[in-house]
Amino acid sequence: MIAVAIIVFREVLEASLIVSIVLAASKGVRGRGLWISAGIALGTLGACIVAGFAAEIAAAVAGMGQEVFNASILFAAVGMLGWHNVWMGRHGKEMAMEANALGRDVASGARPLYALALVVGIAVLREGSEVVLFLYGLAAAGGGGVVNMLGGGAIGLIGGAIVGSGLYLGLLRIPTRYLFSVTSWMILLLASGLASQGAAFLTQADMLPALGNDIWDTSWLLSEDSMLGRVLHILVGYVARPEGIQLVFWSATLIILLALMRWFSHAPPRAVARAAIILVLATLGFGFTRSAWADFTIHPPIVEYQEFEVEHNGSYTFDPNPANKHNETGTLELGYGFLPWWGSELEFAWSRTASDPPRRLDEVNFENTFQLADQGEYWLTPGVFAEIGKSARVGNADHVEVGPTLQKEWGETVHVLNLFFEHQFGPDNDAKNVDLNYAWQSLWTVSQHFQPGVEVFGDAGQLDQIPGIRDQELRAGPVTYGKVSFGQRLGELRYGVGYLFGLTHATEKGALKWNLEWEKVF
Amino acid sequence: MQARFAIGLAVLTVALAAAPAARAADPEFTLSIKDHRFEPAELQVPAGVKIRLIVKNLDATPSEFESNDLHREKVVSPGQQILVIVGPLDAGTYGFFDDFHQDTGQGKLIAK
Numbered sequence: 176m177i178a179v180a181i182i183v184f185r186e187v188l189e190a191s192l193i194v195s196i197v198l199a200a201s202k203g204v205r206g207r208g209l210w211i212s213a214g215i216a217l218g219t220l221g222a223c224i225v226a227g228f229a230a231e232i233a234a235a236v237a238g239m240g241q242e243v244f245n246a247s248i249l250f251a252a253v254g255m256l257g258w259h260n261v262w263m264g265r266h267g268k269e270m271a272m273e274a275n276a277l278g279r280d281v282a283s284g285a286r287p288l289y290a291l292a293l294v295v296g297i298a299v300l301r302e303g304s305e306v307v308l309f310l311y312g313l314a315a316a317g318g319g320g321v322v323n324m325l326g327g328g329a330i331g332l333i334g335g336a337i338v339g340s341g342l343y344l345g346l347l348r349i350p351t352r353y354l355f356s357v358t359s360w361m362i363l364l365l366a367s368g369l370a371s372q373g374a375a376f377l378t379q380a381d382m383l384p385a386l387g388n389d390i391w392d393t394s395w396l397l398s399e400d401s402m403l404g405r406v407l408h409i410l411v412g413y414v415a416r417p418e419g420i421q422l423v424f425w426s427a428t429l430i431i432l433l434a435l436m437r438w439f440s441h442a443p444p445r446a447v448a449r450a451a452i453i454l455v456l457a458t459l460g461f462g463f464t465r466s467a468w469a470d471f472t473i474h475p476p477i478v479e480y481q482e483f484e485v486e487h488n489g490s491y492t493f494d495p496n497p498a499n500k501h502n503e504t505g506t507l508e509l510g511y512g513f514l515p516w517w518g519s520e521l522e523f524a525w526s527r528t529a530s531d532p533p534r535r536l537d538e539v540n541f542e543n544t545f546q547l548a549d550q551g552e553y554w555l556t557p558g559v560f561a562e563i564g565k566s567a568r569v570g571n572a573d574h575v576e577v578g579p580t581l582q583k584e585w586g587e588t589v590h591v592l593n594l595f596f597e598h599q600f601g602p603d604n605d606a607k608n609v610d611l612n613y614a615w616q617s618l619w620t621v622s623q624h625f626q627p628g629v630e631v632f633g634d635a636g637q638l639d640q641i642p643g644i645r646d647q648e649l650r651a652g653p654v655t656y657g658k659v660s661f662g663q664r665l666g667e668l669r670y671g672v673g674y675l676f677g678l679t680h681a682t683e684k685g686a687l688k689w690n691l692e693w694e695k696v697f
Numbered sequence: 698m699q700a701r702f703a704i705g706l707a708v709l710t711v712a713l714a715a716a717p718a719a720r721a722a723d724p725e726f727t728l729s730i731k732d733h734r735f736e737p738a739e740l741q742v743p744a745g746v747k748i749r750l751i752v753k754n755l756d757a758t759p760s761e762f763e764s765n766d767l768h769r770e771k772v773v774s775p776g777q778q779i780l781v782i783v784g785p786l787d788a789g790t791y792g793f794f795d796d797f798h799q800d801t802g803q804g805k806l807i808a809k
Binding site: 182229230233234237238239241242305308309311312313315375378379380381385388394416418532533 | 745747757758759760761765768769770771772773774775776777779780781782785797
C-alpha cells in the first residue's frame with residue numbers, strides 16, 4: 176500500500192502545487208473557487224480519457240504522439256500563465272480597487288480565471304493520466320487487492336493535497352499588497368519550468384536538438400526524486416541534469432514574459448529592467464564550454480534603447496581537410512537595450528564538428544555594448560564591447576572579451592572596426608594568455624532591404640607571441656544585409672548572409688555565414 | 698503591407714529548418730517487458746549514432762520506460778509497443794527502469 180501511496184503522491188504533488196499557486200494568485204477574485212474546481216474536475220475527466228487512449232496517442236505522429244501531446248499541453252499552460260500575468264499586470268490595480276466597492280460586479284475578474292482554470296486542468300490531466308494508468312495496471316494485475324489500491328491511492332492523494340495546502344496557506348500569510356507581485360513571480364518561474372519540460376518532451380520526440388545532455392549534474396546536491404527536488408522542479412523549474420535546450424527555453428520564457436509584462440504594465444521601466452538584469456546575471460551560473468571558434472558577428476557601438484531582440488547567427492565551413500569539413504556553429508540570442516548607452520544580450524552558442532557530430536551547447540555568453548557618444552556627435556562613434564562567457568564543455572575554458580568598437584558613417588556607407596582582447600580562464604586553462612581578435616565591416620546602404628558590403632574577421636593569436644600571418648586566422652568576403660519593417664507594433668526582421676574566404680594557411684577554406692533577427696521596441 | 702508580412706514569414710519559415718528526424722535507416726533495437734522485467738536486461742548499442750528503441754510490453758499491465766541517464770520517460774500500454782529515440786550517445790553505460798515496477802524492471806544500455 177505504501178508503494179502505491181508514494182507513486183500516487185508524487186504525481187498528485189506536482190498538480191497540487193500548481194493549483195495552490197493559482198489559488199493564491201487569484202485570491203479575492205469572485206468566483207475563482209468555482210472556476211478552479213471546474214478545472215480540476217475537467218482535468219480528472221481528461222486524465223481518464225487520455226489514459227484510456229494511451230496506446231492510440233502513443234502511436235500517433237510516427238510514434239511520438241505522447242511527447243507531442245505532452246509538449247503541446249505544457250506550452251498551452253505556459254501561454255495561459257503568461258497571459259494571466261500580463262493581464263493581471265494591466266488590470267490588477269483596478270481590480271483591487273473595484274473588489275472593495277459594495278455590490279460592484281467584478282465582471283472583468285472572470286477573464287483571467289478561465290485561463291487559470293485551464294492551467295489547473297492541464298496540470299491535473301498530465302499527472303492524473305499517469306495515476307490512472309498506474310492504478311488501472313494495479314487493478315488489472317490484482318496487485319494486493321482493492322483495499323491496497325484504494326487505500327494507497329487515497330493516502331497519496333491526501334498527502335499531495337496537504338503539501339499543496341501548506342504552500343497555499345503559506346502564501347496567504349503574505350500581506351495582500353505584496354501577494355500580487357509574489358504570485359506574479361511564482362507564476363513566471365512556474366511557466367519557465369513548464370516550458371523547459373515541454374522542450375524536454377520535444378527533444379524526446381526528436382524534434383529539437385538536446386544541445387548537450389547533462390549541462391550540469393547536481394543530483395548529488397539535490398536529487399530531482401527527493402521531496403524538495405520535486406517541489407523545486409515545479410516551483411522554479413529545477414532540473415538536476417538539464418539538457419541545453421531546457422535552459423534555452425527556461426531563459427527565453429522568462430525574458431519574453433518579463434518583456435511582455437513590461438509592455439503592458441504601468442510598472443516603472445526601471446523595476447523590470449532591474450529584474451531582467453538580475454535574471455541575466457543569475458543565468459551566468461550555467462556552465463558551458465568554449466567552442467572551437469566564435470561565430471562571425473560584428474558588434475557596432477550602437478545601442479537601441481528599449482529594443483528587444485531575438486537573434487540567430489550561424490556559420491558553416493568548407494574545407495578540403497576532412498576534420499574541418501562542414502563544421503557548423505549557431506547561436507540564439509536574446510537582447511534588450513536597458514539604457515540609451517547600454518544594451519545586453521544573452522547568447523547561447525552551439526557547434527557541431529565533423530569529428531564530433533552531435534550539436535553541443537558550447538557556451539553561454541553575456542554580451543554588453545556601451546555606446547559612448549551619439550551618432551554624429553564626433554567624427555567616429557565610439558563604444559566598448561564586453562563579454563563574459565561560461566563554457567559548457569569539460570576541458571574548455573571560460574572567457575572574457577573586451578575592446579573598443581568604432582563606427583563611421585560616410586554618405587551612404589557605414590564602417591565598423593572591432594578590436595577585441597580575449598582572456599581565457601578557468602580551472603582547465605593554465606595559459607595566461609590574451610588573444611587579439613579583430614573585425615571590420617563596410618556596408619553600402621542601397622536601400623533599407625539591401626545593404627551589400629564586405630566583412631573581415633581575424634584572430635591574431637596570443638599577444639605575447641603573435642605568429643606570422645600564415646599561422647594567424649584571417650577570412651574576408653562579401654556580405655549583404657537588409658531589413659523588413661512591419662510597423663511599430665510588430666517590429667522588424669533583419670537578415671544577413673555572406674561568404675568568407677579563408678586567406679591564410681591556418682584558416683578554413685571558406686565559411687558561409689548568416690543571421691536572422693527580430694527586433695521590437697517596447 | 699500584407700506582401701511584406703508574407704515575405705517576412707516565408708523567410709522565417711525557410712530559416713527555421715526542420716529539426717533532424719531519425720530516419721528509418723538508423724539502427725533499431727527491441728526491448729521487451731515480460732513479467733515486469735526487461736528482456737534483454739543489458740543491451741549493447743553503437744555509440745555516436747541515433748538509435749531507435751522499440752519497447753514492447755508483453756504484460757497485461759502498463760509500464761513506464763524511464764531513464765535519467767538518457768532523459769527519456771514514456772508509458773507503454775499492455776500489449777503495445779512504443780518508439781524511443783536516443784542518441785547519438787557517448788560511449789558508456791546508461792541505466793533505465795520501469796517506473797511502475799522499479800523493483801524488477803531494471804536494465805542497462807551499453808554504448809560502444
